[in-house]
Structure formats: structure tokens, C-alpha cells
Amino acid sequence: MKQPVSTAHLQLNHASICIEGGKEGNEDAVGVHIPDDAHVLTYKGAILAIADGVSSAEAGQEASETAVRMFLRDFSSTPDTWSVAHSASQVLSTINLRLFRHSHVFKNEMKGQLCTFSAVVIKSHTAHFFHVGDSRVYHWRSGFMRQLTTDHTAQLNQERRFLARALGMDGQLQLDHGKQEVCVGDRFLLTTDGIHDFVSEAQLQEAIGSSGSLPEICEQLKDMALQQGSDDNISAVLAEVVSLPNTDIDDFHDHLTQLPFPPAFKAGMKVDGLEIIQELFASSRSHLYLVRDIDSGQRAVMKTPSTNFEDDSSYIERFIREEWIGSRVDSPYVVKIIRQSRPRSFLYYLMEYVDGVSMEKWLEYNFPVKPGRAIRLIEQVVAGIQAFHDCEAVHQDLKPGNIIISTDPVSQKETIKIVDFGSVYVAGVAEIFIPIDHSSVLGTASYSDPQYLTGRNSGIQGDVYALATICYEMFTGKLPYGEAIEECKTPSDYDRLRYISARKHNPAIPVWFDRALEKGVSFDLNRRYRSLNSLIRDLKHPNPEFLRDEVKQSSRSSSLLFWQLLSGFWFITLLLVIYLFVLNQH
Structure with missing residues (x-):
């Protein structure tokens, strides 16, 4: 087993391919995200993802593109204190429900948003894989390849099989998750069925271990699939571990999730490169401070939890979630969460300062x-x-x-x-x-x-x-x-x-x-x-409906007034007749 190259951060080489292949239209999607920010790379890791839109669904392409795009974006925005498994399950559950609702609830919008999905998150010395459907993840090391995922399909007979699980298929997501220790030189291959249904495992193993560059290997896989009769979209993501960080960040996860509550800050105090300018708000549940980044001079708002809830694990989890929720919402009319590049000494998060x-x-x-x-x-x-x-x-x-x-x-x-x-x-x-x-x-x-x-x-x-x-x-x-x-x-x-x-x-x-x-x-x-x-x-x-109601009400009022006036007229006439009758009697 190769020893890790001693570097400060994880380094990967990668290549991908995603083409129509033997099918009209491309319903596959692939994506790779290796954060430029060293802090994010350390605490969240690098992401490889692949998805295959279900061909029998009307909007398989939209589903696969949405799943890959949202996972790459939202996973890296989850709180540093969340584990990889927790972050991925939360993000994928949200994506799954979004696709499910578009498929089954919104009557006038796109329907049938179903796709398979597989992802690998490489963080520190561990690769975490997440999977639903029949796309696949393979791990290669020193000439030997192993399929990490299990296809979620049911075989009807020798010719026919159907997909048993997919993103958007059900309101409750059944997600497979596993882990693989990582060494320098390891390779990970993600494929859709346009490749692995037509290229044998032996051929895949030989191709992955070849001396060609990663883009050349992807081209080789494409050519083999087409030559062997692939009539589907052809997609693959291939990554090689070049170096690993010299410390295992997962060892510090318990420390992160148990960050102490900060004390009550006063103007002039400094913490994690931030200077407290003044307290903006205080309640029994939280505190807000105006702070200044000492290096950049940027102003921000720091939100801290109240020490009243130091022993409340549910409160702590909700507080941590706030940062993730805010980081996912992108609008000029919603306050922005500021991603921090420095480790935190206490439990808090930063938001943009709005002068108003x-x-x-x-x-x-x-x-x-x-x-x-x-x-x-x-x-x-x-x-x-x-x-x-x-x-x-x-x-x-x-x-x-x-x-x-x-x-x-x-x-x-x-x-x-x-x-x-x-x-x-x-x-x-x-x-x-x-x-x-x-x-x-x-x-x-x-x-x-x-x-x-x-x-x-x-x-x-x-x-x-x-x-x-x-x-x-x-x-x-x-x-x-x-x-x-x-x-x-x-x-x-x-x-x-x-x-x-x-x-x-x-x-x-x-x-x-x-x-x-x-x-x-x-x-x-x-x-x-x-x-x-x-x-x-x-x-x-x-709204014409409201206008019609107003006309009806006005009409009813006019009709009522008419009958009231008519009744009054007949009543006065009756009194006059009685009066004349009495006069005639006398």
C-alpha cells in the first residue's frame, strides 16, 4: 500500500465524458467540484457526481441536471460541523423531494423528473459514496477494481429489468451510503449504464489501470461502449488521488460539533480575526454583534447562541442548520451568509451587515x-x-x-x-x-x-x-x-x-x-x-371574480333598496286609504 504524499491538502486529477452516444438526446449529467478554498476543501472535501435521467419519464434530463447541479452546490454549503454522511443525506433528501413534487404535485409544470444518482465525496483519507438507482461507482487500486455500489434494479426475465429506486420516485429517499479508505494512486470511476451495460468489468479494470491520461481513458471507454453496441447515453467521471492531507480531519469532527458557546462579547474584544464593534440585539435565544474583519476591514453581523441552551442538543443542531439554510438561499432580497476561512473557537456564524x-x-x-x-x-x-x-x-x-x-x-x-x-x-x-x-x-x-x-x-x-x-x-x-x-x-x-x-x-x-x-x-x-x-x-x-362579487353585492343592495322603497310606498298608500275611509265615515 502506498503511503500518502505529505501535503497540506487533498489533490486530485480528474476527467469526464457525457455524450448522447447511441441515443437521441442526452439525459445524463456529470459534475466534479474541487473547492478552491482550502478551508472548504479540508472540511467538506471534493465531489464527483453522475446521474442518468430515467428514459420513461418526461423530464429525465431536467432531473439529472438538477440533481448534479444542486448536490455540487449545496453539499459544500453545509455546516463544517456536519459529517459527510449527514450533509449528503440532508441535501439529497431535499433534492429528492423537489423532483418528487415536480413529478407528482405540480400539475401544470414538468412531470416525470426521475434519475439515478451516484456521488463520491473524498474528504481527508476517506471516500464516501452515495447511491440510488443503477449508475455505478468503481474503486481501483494497484491493478484491482471493485464495484462499490449495488444496482437498484429488479429482473423480470433475461431480457427485461426495471429500476426499483431513483431520485424523485418516492417522497422518502432510500439512499445507499458506504466508505472506502483512500490511498495515493487510487482511482474512482463513476459510470452510467451506457458504458457498464456494454463494457465488461475486465475491460473496465484494464482501461482504468492503463498508463494513458485520464481524458484518454474516458475516450477509450466511450469507444469500447460504442463498438460493443451501446445504444444509450455514454457518461463517466474518472478521478485519481494525487496526494492526501497529512492529518485526518475526521479525527476533529467531535471537537467541531462540541464547540463551546461564546461568552457575552464587549466592544473591542477580538476573536478568530474578528473585532467586536457593538452589540446589535440580545434575547433569551441569541445575540447579534456588529464585527469587523481585522485583515480585510469588512463589516459583518455575528450571530451567537444563548448560553441558556448550552445543554440543549436540539437547539444546537437547529442553530448549526441556520447557517446551512441561509447559505443555500441566493437572492438580493435575503441576507447573505459569509463563509469563513478561519477555524472557529466558538459556536457562531457570520452574515452580511445591512445598514438599515x-x-x-x-x-x-x-x-x-x-x-x-x-x-x-x-x-x-x-x-x-x-x-x-x-x-x-x-x-x-x-x-x-x-x-x-x-x-x-x-x-x-x-x-x-x-x-x-x-x-x-x-x-x-x-x-x-x-x-x-x-x-x-x-x-x-x-x-x-x-x-x-x-x-x-x-x-x-x-x-x-x-x-x-x-x-x-x-x-x-x-x-x-x-x-x-x-x-x-x-x-x-x-x-x-x-x-x-x-x-x-x-x-x-x-x-x-x-x-x-x-x-x-x-x-x-x-x-x-x-x-x-x-x-x-x-x-x-x-381579480374579475372579486369584481363580479362586488357587482352581485351591489345588485343585491339595489334590489333590497327597491323592495324597501316599494314596501314603504304601499305602506303610505295603505295609511292614506285608511285615513280617507275614516273621513268618509264621519
Whole structure:
């Protein structure tokens, strides 16, 4: 066995091929990610990935490309304190549910997003492989090759077999995971069935061990597959370990996950190359500090956990997840997580510093807000929250206090940033759902979906409710169900509440606009909007349905007035007849 070359970091050579081959259209996808950042390479590792869209599905190509792209992007963004297996399972569960929903839930979008998927993550001295479907991973060392993965197929007869597992096939992912010790000179080969169904293991072993360059070997595999009758897409990823780090970073994993909680910082204190400038916020659950990078001068916000939860493992895990969730959401309207290049002495993470005020404070100084100005800000909030939804995540705690508004000093243009990832729910990682706690999240009950507050998860519709509530407040200065909603604890408490027409507080609001707000904050999920875009569309443009309702109501009112007037006329006539009759009697 070769001894590791002593270097500071992992080094790989790699090559890949991904072509149509003997099939019209290419439904395969391949990818390699070797981080340039030494810190990320050390703590997350290098990634090789391959996927094969299921040919019987309508959108196999989209599925394979999505799976590879999202895995390469999201895996490296997981917290340093997560193990490789935990990071991969969380990311792949999210990808799987995304594909599944596109296949089975979204009626008017692409269907049949299914693909096989195999990946190798080489971190320190260990290769971790993850697999679902019938793409394969091979390991070669010193002339001997071994298939690490097992095909998830069922054989019907000699000619026919079918795929038993794939990404997007089921809401719950069944993922294979294994590990392989790594030595310098080891090679890893990932293939789709366009190669390994037509090239024998003996031929693969001979090709991988040849003296040619890695790109030449990939070309050789392609040629052999075509010559031996391959009628499918041809894809492969080949990597060789050039050198290994001189220490095994996995030995420090327990240390990382047990980082101590930081003490209460004071202005002027320094930690991990950061200087504390001032405390921005403090609560029983967390603290925010404005800090400055001593080397670059860059300002950032440091979020630290509260020492009240030092012994709460669930709280620690959720705090660590916040950093990962924030790093996945990419939008100009969502605060960005800053990836650190230095090891941390304490448990905390960094976010970009936004110079502005919360929407809560902004409304105090700018109410009443002109309609055009309010809608422009609401549209930015929609774009920011949609970025969460695109990552299969729901914010769950959207409120004016979690929206920062900054104003450009020159153009006076106002821009919002959504902050706080503490309550975010990520689809596919069900344990992240955290029902809002009245006692610990002061004021949240005014904006959070009552479904959350009673322990149910309404998904995207929960963010719709919060957005409609914020919009209602921007136009009226009030809440759609009044202050009484703060006191609600049980479903029966909410049943007693009634929507207060926005026109009662602001008569200038059109009826159709008020109807859209009422639909957005409906407690009944069957009546509430199912998407943010549906809500914002009806807020910007009169919904004909609401206009028809207004005409019907107006018609009913006119009809009622007619009959009231007619009844009054006949009543007066009757009195007159009686009066004349009495006069004639006398």
C-alpha cells in the first residue's frame, strides 16, 4: 500500500465524458467540484457526481441536471460541523423531494423528473459514496477494481429489468451510503449504464489501470461502449488521488460539533480575526454583534447562541442548520451568509451587515405609505421569500421585525433584506419544522399562520398568510384580525375571530384589493392563496371574480333598496286609504 504524499491538502486529477452516444438526446449529467478554498476543501472535501435521467419519464434530463447541479452546490454549503454522511443525506433528501413534487404535485409544470444518482465525496483519507438507482461507482487500486455500489434494479426475465429506486420516485429517499479508505494512486470511476451495460468489468479494470491520461481513458471507454453496441447515453467521471492531507480531519469532527458557546462579547474584544464593534440585539435565544474583519476591514453581523441552551442538543443542531439554510438561499432580497476561512473557537456564524432599519420601525416613521411605494416593497419581499421556496424551504416567521429596509443615499431607492433563518422549514428534512412558541417568540403570533401556532405545517401557504398580513398593515396600520389574535392559544380561540375589512381603516382601498387581502389571511387553507405570485397578482390587478362579487353585492343592495322603497310606498298608500275611509265615515 502506498503511503500518502505529505501535503497540506487533498489533490486530485480528474476527467469526464457525457455524450448522447447511441441515443437521441442526452439525459445524463456529470459534475466534479474541487473547492478552491482550502478551508472548504479540508472540511467538506471534493465531489464527483453522475446521474442518468430515467428514459420513461418526461423530464429525465431536467432531473439529472438538477440533481448534479444542486448536490455540487449545496453539499459544500453545509455546516463544517456536519459529517459527510449527514450533509449528503440532508441535501439529497431535499433534492429528492423537489423532483418528487415536480413529478407528482405540480400539475401544470414538468412531470416525470426521475434519475439515478451516484456521488463520491473524498474528504481527508476517506471516500464516501452515495447511491440510488443503477449508475455505478468503481474503486481501483494497484491493478484491482471493485464495484462499490449495488444496482437498484429488479429482473423480470433475461431480457427485461426495471429500476426499483431513483431520485424523485418516492417522497422518502432510500439512499445507499458506504466508505472506502483512500490511498495515493487510487482511482474512482463513476459510470452510467451506457458504458457498464456494454463494457465488461475486465475491460473496465484494464482501461482504468492503463498508463494513458485520464481524458484518454474516458475516450477509450466511450469507444469500447460504442463498438460493443451501446445504444444509450455514454457518461463517466474518472478521478485519481494525487496526494492526501497529512492529518485526518475526521479525527476533529467531535471537537467541531462540541464547540463551546461564546461568552457575552464587549466592544473591542477580538476573536478568530474578528473585532467586536457593538452589540446589535440580545434575547433569551441569541445575540447579534456588529464585527469587523481585522485583515480585510469588512463589516459583518455575528450571530451567537444563548448560553441558556448550552445543554440543549436540539437547539444546537437547529442553530448549526441556520447557517446551512441561509447559505443555500441566493437572492438580493435575503441576507447573505459569509463563509469563513478561519477555524472557529466558538459556536457562531457570520452574515452580511445591512445598514438599515426594520420594517417595523420604518412603518412608524413612514405611515401612511403611498400605494405604489408599498407595492414595490411587497414585491421585493415576494422575490425574497420565493428564493426560499425555490430551495424547498419555508421561512415560517416572516414579519416586519425580520425585514430590513435600507435606502440608497443618492437614488433614495429602498431595498429590503429578509433576515433570520431560525424558524425555516426545509422540505425533505422534516425534523426542522418548529411550531412557533408564543412564550418564546414575542409578537410572532400577529403574523404567523395559526396553523403553525397550533402545531400544523401549512407549507408555502404559511408564508402567504404572513405576507398578506404585512401588506394589510402597510395599507391600514392595523392587523386583519385585530390585536385579539395575540391572545389566541387554541383552535377555538381562532374560530371566534372575524376578518376586519381593510376598508374600515382605509376607505380608499378598493373592494377587490380588500377581498385579495381577506383571501390571503383566510384561516381555511382551501380558501387561502396557494402561492405568493397568486396573491401579488390579485393585489396589483383587479381579480374579475372579486369584481363580479362586488357587482352581485351591489345588485343585491339595489334590489333590497327597491323592495324597501316599494314596501314603504304601499305602506303610505295603505295609511292614506285608511285615513280617507275614516273621513268618509264621519
